Amino acid sequence: MEVFDMREFDGHELVLFGHDAATGLRAVIAIHSTTLGPAAGGCRMWPYATTTDAVTDVLRLSRGMSYKNAMAGLPFGGGKAVLIGDSRTAKSPELFAAFGRMVDSLRGRYVTAEDVGTTTADMAHVARVTRYVSGLGRSPGEAGGDPSPKTALGVFLGIRAAVRFRLGRDDLQGLTVAVQGAGGVGYHLCGLLAAAGARLKVADVLPRAVERVCDEFGATPVAAVKVLEEESDVLAPCALGAILNTRSIAQLRATVVAGAANNQLAQGQDGEALRAAGVLYAPDYVINAGGIISVAREYYGGTEAQVLEDIERIPARLTEIFERARRENRTTNEVADRMARERLGREPQRLVA
Ligand code: NAD
Numbered sequence: 001m002e003v004f005d006m007r008e009f010d011g012h013e014l015v016l017f018g019h020d021a022a023t024g025l026r027a028v029i030a031i032h033s034t035t036l037g038p039a040a041g042g043c044r045m046w047p048y049a050t051t052t053d054a055v056t057d058v059l060r061l062s063r064g065m066s067y068k069n070a071m072a073g074l075p076f077g078g079g080k081a082v083l084i085g086d087s088r089t090a091k092s093p094e095l096f097a098a099f100g101r102m103v104d105s106l107r108g109r110y111v112t113a114e115d116v117g118t119t120t121a122d123m124a125h126v127a128r129v130t131r132y133v134s135g136l137g138r139s140p141g142e143a144g145g146d147p148s149p150k151t152a153l154g155v156f157l158g159i160r161a162a163v164r165f166r167l168g169r170d171d172l173q174g175l176t177v178a179v180q181g182a183g184g185v186g187y188h189l190c191g192l193l194a195a196a197g198a199r200l201k202v203a204d205v206l207p208r209a210v211e212r213v214c215d216e217f218g219a220t221p222v223a224a225v226k227v228l229e230e231e232s233d234v235l236a237p238c239a240l241g242a243i244l245n246t247r248s249i250a251q252l253r254a255t256v257v258a259g260a261a262n263n264q265l266a267q268g269q270d271g272e273a274l275r276a277a278g279v280l281y282a283p284d285y286v287i288n289a290g291g292i293i294s295v296a297r298e299y300y301g302g303t304e305a306q307v308l309e310d311i312e313r314i315p316a317r318l319t320e321i322f323e324r325a326r327r328e329n330r331t332t333n334e335v336a337d338r339m340a341r342e343r344l345g346r347e348p349q350r351l352v353a
Contacts, residue, residue, distance in 0.1 A: 001052050008059035011346070013039075015055070016106070020098035024090065025083065027099055028054055030062040031110055032078040035344050038108055038132070039079025040296070041065035042115025043099065043123075045087040058082045064262065065292075067340035068285035071317060072310070074296045079110045087117035096125035104130035113295050120146075134299040143307045144298030147291030148184030150307060154290030154314045155185065155260045156192040158282050159234055161315035162256045165322045166280040167233065173197035178222065178232040178254065181239025182209040185260040185288075189238060190217045203227035204239070229253060237261040244281075249273045258282035271331035282318055283336035289314060 003015055013034060018027040028051075031039040041062055048054040058080050066078025083099060085091075096118075103112050103126065113135035114123050126133045138144035159177070163169050177193050178201040179186050190200055190213045200219035203226070204210045213219045222230055228248050235254035237243055241263035249270060257264070257279055264284045265271055274281045293310045297303070325335045338348045 001055065003055060003059075006056065006059060008056050008063070010059070010063050010349070012059060012062065014106075014109070015059070016102070018099070018102040020095075023092060023095040023098045024085070025095050025098040025102075026085065027081060027083050027102060028058045029081045029102065029106070029110055030055075030058040030079060031106075032059075032062040032066040033344050033346075034077040034109055036066075036070055036077050037075040038077060038111050039065070040069060040074075040076040040111040040113070040134070040292070040299070041078060041080035042113045042135070043081040043083060043118050043126075044115040045083040045085060045091070045117030047086040048082070048084050051084070054082050054084050060263075064285055066344055067337065068289055068292055069296075070340045070343040071286050071336065072289040072293055072296075073313070074292065075300070076111070076292075076296055080115075081110070081112055083117075091122065093125045096122045097129050100126035100129035100133070103132050106132070108132050111299060134295045136298070138298060141304055142298070143294055143302040143304055145294070146184070147294050149188045150290035150294040150311060151185045151260050151288050152188035152192060152290070153308075154293070154311045155189055155236065155238075155258065155287050156196075157312065157315045158287035158318050159193070159236065159256070159258045160196075161318045162258045162280055162282050162322070163234065165319060166256050171196065174199065175233040176201060176231070177234040177236055178227055178230040179203070179213075179219075179236045179238055180224075180227045180243070180259070181237070181261070182206075182213045183238065186236075186238035187213060189236060189260070190219060194218060198234075201227070201230050201232060234258060237264050242266040244270050244274065246270065246273055249277060249279075252277065252279060254279065256280045256282070258287055259284070260288045262288065265333060268333060268337075271333035275325075275331045280322065281332050283321060283333050285340075286318055286321065286336055287314060 194217035236259035245266035
């Protein structure tokens with residue numbers, strides 16, 4: 001595997017492979033940039049088919065964290081860790097302690113947290129051996145805890161900013177929002193949207209998740225395979241990445257796409273297809289920063305009130321991107337990438353999302 005020649009390699013500062021025979025740990029930590037602070041980003045556990053798949057993912061995700069942290073104005077660089085294994089069968093306290101020792105060996109250059117396949121409980125085992133971990137829970141009034149409601153709040157405020165920019169409306173009363181994925185973030189987002197008077201169309205592959213938002217928030221269920229084609233004012237992807245591609249964009253019937261899912265564009269150039277279709281796209285790593293904002297305040301020691309203040313800055317940041325995109329005749333994702341790279345002191349680059 002030629003790491004330095006991989007398409008996802010973007011001048012990363014460090015790629016560290018870790019192995020522990022006793023626990024079966026196979027991990028890769030990637031630090032994309034520490035220009036703005038210690039590299040922060042979660043630890044994903046996934047049964048990657050090959051080591052190359054794991055490295056591809058960790059390089060891409062760590063660069064994304066640099067962008068997300070830079071755009072959120074956080075004193076963090078970008079990093080990520082992946083553990084190769086099935087989170088349903090391969091976890092043990094010892095495995096996470098072994099991972100924690102690997103994190104500790106970097107002496108604070110990388111700060112970890114939970115991500116797909118890992119939980120707060122797993123991070124508690126990491127915290128036994130290193131202090132470079134966040135997302136551990138909190139006392140009342142302190143920053144931290146479950147990041148999903150914080151991410152949902154940022155997405156909700158971001159949707160309002162996008163609606164104001166694209167539709168000239170100050171409220172969401174009577175607008176239709178199609179939500180793909182009613183999990184941790186989607187559920188809380190539906191609550192906020194319903195309270196603001198939006199009409200909800202919700203899809204999830206888990207019938208239980210859909211029933212819950214229909215019961216609690218009066219949402220209308222839609223088929224998971226059809227949700228991207230639903231007629232709506234706003235489409236809020238809150239499930240999977242890479243859902244926006246040439247084929248799906250041609251089927252879209254929304255005017256705004258603004259949701260929590262990471263890496264919504266299959267490729268950077270799909271932003272151009274959205275723009276050509278008259279769809280305003282809220283760059284994912286800008287609108288979904290509420291969770292990392294909470295993690296950052298927890299790590300550095302802050303309050304819940306400070307977390308909310310920071311999240312309230314997300315809509316202004318998005319509006320700046322929308323305005324710059326219009327002024328410069330560029331896509332919103334390209335503008336966001338450029339702004340992030342300016343903050344990181346890196347040259348602009350046409351990137352694959
Ligand atoms: P989650 O796993 O709790 O929820 C995702 C939901 O999507 C699940 O209910 C799942 O059944 C559903 N789903 C999966 N495939 C689907 C499909 N094809 N169609 C419809 N629904 C489908 O995850 P989450 O924490 O709510 O995160 C949602 C997205 O937001 C993810 O992409 C995540 O990476 C991103 N994100 C989350 C946070 C956070 O704070 N949790 C922060 C930033 C970004």
